[in-house]
Amino acid sequence: MGPIRIVFSVVVSLVSFLTANAQHSLKAVVRDKRTGEFLSGVTISLKGEIQRSAITDGRGFVLLRNLPPGSDTIELSYVGYTNLEQMVIMPDSSLFTFLLEQDARTLNDVVVVASTRGNERIETATTKVEVLGRTEMNEESTLKPGNIASILGDISGIQIQQSSAVTGNANVRIQGLDGRYTQILRDGMPLYGGYSGGFGVLSIPPLDLKQVELIKGSSSTLYGGGAIGGLINLISTKPRLDPELSLLINQTTLKETNINAYFAQRGKKFGLTFFGGQTFQKEVDVDKDGFSDLPKTSSTLIHPTLFFYPSENTTVSLGWSGSFEKRTGGDMLAIADKSNASHPYYEANQLNRNTLIFLAESWLKNSYVLHVKGSFSNFSRDEHTNTYVFSGKQKNYYGELSLVKRTAHHNLVAGLNANGEDFAPSAATPVPVGNFSSNVAGAFFQDTWRLPTGTKIETGIRFDHHNQYGDFLLPRIAVFQQINDRWGARAGFGMGYITPNPLMPQVRDYSIYQLQPLVAGMKAERSYSGNAELNYKHEIGQEGFFFINQAFFITQVTDPIVAEENSSGEVNFYNKTKPLVTKGSDTYIQMHISNWEFYMGYTFTLAEREYLADHQFVWYTPKHRAAATALYEVNGKWRVGLEASYNGYQYRDDNSRTPDYFFMAAMVERKFGPKWSLVLNCENLFDERQSRYETLYTGLVTSPVFKTLWAPIDGRAVNICLRFQPFAE
The missing domain is CATH 2.60.40.10 (Immunoglobulins)
Structure with a gap:
């Protein structure tokens, strides 16, 4: 060669x-x-x-x-x-x-923020999350347009407890723990806490939300120590290229009128969402005892958000939410005439909440995502009664900078945040508790590691520094194992804390003048929570599925803080030396077959105050609670739904037992093409209410003492709602 x-x-x-x-x-x-x-x-x-x-x-x-x-x-x-x-x-x-193509067989529930700040299927996420999606928000908008309290109460492990018969104030309890252990977020930021917290869920209309995410149990790594019992994250809607407009008007037999409007549209560089709502509620005395069971209410909510898209990889939004409300409850004659000497008892509240929210997301190189968010809320409450006047304000702020790194096998989250609140009574109405403020700075890191064996391991740690109560280190670990195509299992452990705050919501409302300042040497409450769960999912046909989750949980709160009212009416706060423990099981079943949708949940809760020698049960906590819904759709024109819940007996604060009760509701919707729909709904078909079992107050009509509420007091209600969506196809 x-x-x-x-x-x-x-x-x-x-x-x-x-x-x-x-x-x-x-x-x-x-x-x-x-x-x-x-x-x-x-x-x-x-x-x-x-x-x-x-x-x-x-x-x-x-x-x-x-x-x-x-x-x-x-x-x-x-x-x-x-x-x-x-x-x-x-x-x-x-x-x-x-x-x-969108998968019609999925659970329709994508964890956007609450769990790992990444996209996870509910049945394979390391944290158990229940999501009420856009479909549920649209449905609830025609059933209870004024607020989301009703839809939250449809979940078996969540208890919406009204804390005042006069104002209608309520708080959210999860797994037997008081409302102060539940953290309520809007787009991942706490906005409804402290002095302003009790009225929070009463002023959030479902039409303004994309979805609601619920975590039962400790979730403190990403969102701070307050999420001991669980958290509720309200996810705002975002505009799409196609315009969206919803107009609805609703009227109930309990003299409530709702008028709501929502609009959204996105352009190339700018987008807009706008919600405006008005609620009118006349005072109603359901049980004819002379006192209002529904307060006279006028509520206005305005929420515009402007979106800016400086590049294809960056989204910035700036929103303002204004809520303006007047509530007057008490003696029906006093509501009509506050100068009535023989029937003087009333309580009138004027509530104003102004909130600014800033959100920015930018996709960087190498699959990094930068998030910047911040909020500032100013809440004021002017309270007038026949015996006292009070005016006070609370300011809340939150800021966060976080970075997410997404790879084929890891979802890494790291960030810094700061939040705080400041409560101040007006100079004209000083109160014993005085001014109250709290500031926290924190850093967090979390890694969700996906292994080829179908295993996910999520580890996280958070460090917080509180300006009064020092440092807190909160580790967390969770594991999910995909056993096969149908079975999965998860387990987790996490820690949390909550610092003393005399303004936190209680099982019953106290007058602001009853609350006493915190005593020296009080400790923060600390929590230790664990869970173990098993999932099963079976697909039925092309679009159907059956899904069940069986969970077991336990939470121990050390140095629990309790409010104690003495003989002179003063309310003081103390740490107890032994823990508060809540444990139990939670069963969640969801099924979709052809035109049918089903949900059923059952929660068994054993909540005990181990710091007591006897009668250790936590007051006003049902040991057994179940909820179920069924929905049937006919040819895209008719929808028929049933909803039921069971609440087992509870122990009152005198250690006597309440009866159990059964709640049921029914609805029918008629769609006239894609643009018009008419809904007829009946809540509380059997007219279950506490006044059927006992009187709601004791004492004289001039100075009544209202009992703690453990059941609904508003009775049966029928509403009819008309909705118009001109851009629907």
Whole structure:
């Protein structure tokens, strides 16, 4: 062989070798097949022996590197969408476009914020999250348009307890713990706490929300120590390219009128959402005892949010929410005429809440996502009664900077935040508790690690510094194991804390003049929570499924703080030396078959105050609570629904037992094309209310003493709602 032929053979062999071993890249954009919207966070993986994966950025773009030459199969997966497999041949320098279809068989519940700040299916998330999605929000908007208290009470492990028969004030209790152990968030930021907390759930209309996420049990790593019993995260709506408008008017037999409007639309650089709502409630005496069971109320809520899109990878929003409300309850004659000397008892509240919210999200290089959020809320309450006048304000602030790194196997979250509150009575109405303030600075880190064996391990840690009560270190670990296509299991442990606050909501409302300042040397409450769960999911046909979750939980709160009222009416706060323990089980079942949807939940709760020698049960906590709903749809025109709940006996504060009671509701909806719908709904069909078992007050009509509430007091109500959506298709 001559020299030239030898050189030529070597060159050919070298080129062949390099070509065979060359590594190539695939460029693609992923969109929603129906809406055309870019999908961020989609995982694209190379199937086969060589493992390669990448995640789409904020504009749906992905670059999958180091692919071998020749044909191979890639897979695209995203929560709420059907997996897509596609054959590709490398090298190929073109830009691929992949369209994903929404999966009708998924649970329709995507954890956007509350759990890992990443997209997780509910049945495979490391934390148990129950999500009331946009469908439920739309339904509740026509059943109870004024607030979300009703829909939260439909969940078996959540108890909405009215704390005042006069004002209608209420708080949210989870797994047998008092309302102060539940953290209520709006877009991941606490807005409804302390002095302003009790009226929070009463002023949030469902039409203004995309979904509500509920976590039962400690969730302190990302959101602070206050989430001991659990958290409720209210997720705001975002505009889409197509305009959206909903107008509804609602009237009830209990003299309540609601008028709500919602609009949203996104352009190339700007977007807007706007909610405006008005509620009128006349005073109603359901049990004819002379006192209002529903206070006279006038409420206005305005919530515009402006969105700005400076680039395809960045979204910025700035919103303002204004809530303005007047409530007057008490003696029916006093409400009509406050100068009535023989019937003087009344309480009138004027509530104003102004909140600014800033949110920014930016997709950076290498699958990093930067989040910046902040809020400032100013709440004022002017209270007038026949015996005293009070005026006070509470200011809340929250700020956070966090960074999320998403890879094929890890979801990493790290961040810093600061929050605080400041309560101040007016100079004209000083109160014993005086001024009260609290400030916390924190840092957190969390890693959700997805192993090829179907295992997810989530570890997190949080460090908080409180300006009065020092430092708190909160570790957390959770594990999820996918056993097979149908079975999964999870377990977790977490710690939390809550600092003393005399303004936190209690089981019953006290006058602001009864609350005494905190005594020196009080300790923060600390919690230790654990859970173990088992999931089962079975798909039925093309769109049906059956899902069940069986959970067991336990929470111990050390140095619990209790409020004690002495003989002179003063309310003081003390730490107890032995813990408060709540434990039990929670069963959650969801099923969708053809045109039927079912939900059933049962919660067994054993809540005990171990610091007492006897009668250790926690007052006004049902040991057994169950809830169920059934919905049937006919040809897209008719929808019929039933809802039922059972509340077992509770112990009163005199250690006597209440009777159990059964609650039921029914609704029917008629759709007139996609734009118009009419809903007829009946709440509390059997007219169950506490006044059927006992009088609601003792003493004289001039100075009544109201009993602690353990059941509804407003009785049966029928409402009819008309909704118009002009842009619906």
